[in-house]
Amino acid sequence: MASAPTASVPALELAGLLKAFGNTVAVDRLSLTVPTGSFYGLVGPNGAGKTTTLSMATGLLRPDAGTAAVHGVDVWSDPVAAKAMIGNLADGIRLFDRLTGEQLITYSGMMFGLPREELAGRTADLLELMDLTAAAGTPVADYSAGMTKKIALACALVHAPRLLVLDEPFESVDPVSAANIEDVLRGYTASGGTVIVSSHSMDLVQRMCDHVAIIAAGRVLVAGTVDEVRAGATLQDRFLELVGGRTHTEGPAWLRQS
């Protein structure tokens, strides 16, 4: 294991990550440095390679080439030490949804070796934060999409990780819960935690993130502070300018109603 990390060691360092699925190069020698304490947004069009990148960064998907290090610990050569520092809200991961929400958070905490007494308090706090206390005893299989997202987020937070990796965390989440979660994430980064978040919401990224990378076709088009990347425009305009793809059409003639 690496020596005690310092603020000068990035929370996440991706170097030359490469992943191909058959003939599709999903991630094309992507490098990115996420400074400790930053709130880092990852944006890009559908199929840009965001989820594949985050899967390789968190030890879920083995890269064809390149490295990922969390606070200086290589994710693929020392996965146990690296994963202990990561809280991961992954896209499309199956949860053990026969468990109740309370059981699922408890189970996640036990996986990280938290003692039961400590876990009970953390679980109650997280259920309250996510507005899920009333659904604590309900199997997760019976949760709505937004409730499922929130319970998965609670599971990612329970071991107080140093780095939070969140793939589309606010998708389907109601505005009140989203605002509460945003407050908690702000407090978390203010206390030295690091968040990397992939999102299609430019508003959210512009509001919450201090850094952003725009990814397309498996590569970083631009990365830096939000102000550097915006370069005087809105993030939305900058994104459209860099990524392209607007069609400026009213749609096919057969769809028009008059």
Ligand SMILES: Nc1ncnc2c1ncn2[C@@H]1O[C@H](COP(=O)(O)OP(=O)(O)OP(=O)(O)O)[C@@H](O)[C@H]1O
């Ligand atoms: N398991 C897989 N098998 C085959 N192709 C895959 C697989 N996972 C991803 N891909 C392909 O890799 C590319 C990148 O996909 P990825 O899911 O990483 O993009 P994304 O930026 O997260 O997209 P979205 O914003 O739509 O979620 C796409 O072309 C996708 O079709």
